[in-house]
Amino acid sequence: MDKDTFWLYDLKVEVVGSEKPMVCNHQVGDYFLVEGENLVFGADQRFPMYSLASILPLLPAKQRDTDPHDWMTTDTEVACPDPHCGGRFRITRTGRRIFSHAETTGLPDQRGVPYWAKEPSTDSNGGEA
Numbered sequence: 001m002d003k004d005t006f007w008l009y010d011l012k013v014e015v016v017g018s019e020k021p022m023v024c025n026h027q028v029g030d031y032f033l034v035e036g037e038n039l040v041f042g043a044d045q046r047f048p049m050y051s052l053a054s055i056l057p058l059l060p061a062k063q064r065d066t067d068p069h070d071w072m073t074t075d076t077e078v079a080c081p082d083p084h085c086g087g088r089f090r091i092t093r094t095g096r097r098i099f100s101h102a103e104t105t106g107l108p109d110q111r112g113v114p115y116w117a118k119e120p121s122t123d124s125n126g127g128e129a
């Protein structure tokens with residue numbers, strides 16, 4: 001592997017139910033994807049900003065390899081920040097994508113052509129984590 005490259009997992013964040021009813025506008029099965037720095041929503045897909053705000057800090061860690069004993073590896077569900085809401089959000093690693101440091105860094109003396117100006121490559125085996 002080129003020493004300039006690194007892998008990030010693609011993620012799926014999906015609304016799952018719990019024993020409590022949901023009070024926010026999440027519906028079981030609603031989801032968005034995380035591909036590199038991008039959040040990818042389907043057509044007409046909505047996601048409440050309060051729950052999104054609680055999920056966002058976890059996503060960069062979930063994108064990276066973590067120790068098998070680390071809770072960040074094993075714990076996949078996040079609760080809605082509204083204590084009255086039963087919304088839960090399952091974060092799943094769905095594949096891997098390779099990036100180049102030069103294509104992603106903001107350091108002016110190390111910056112190449114941005115990755116988003118090219119087609120990203122994905123793991124040949126689908127990258128199931």
Ligand SMILES: [Zn+2]
Nearest residue numbers: 024080085087
């Ligand atoms: Zn909620």
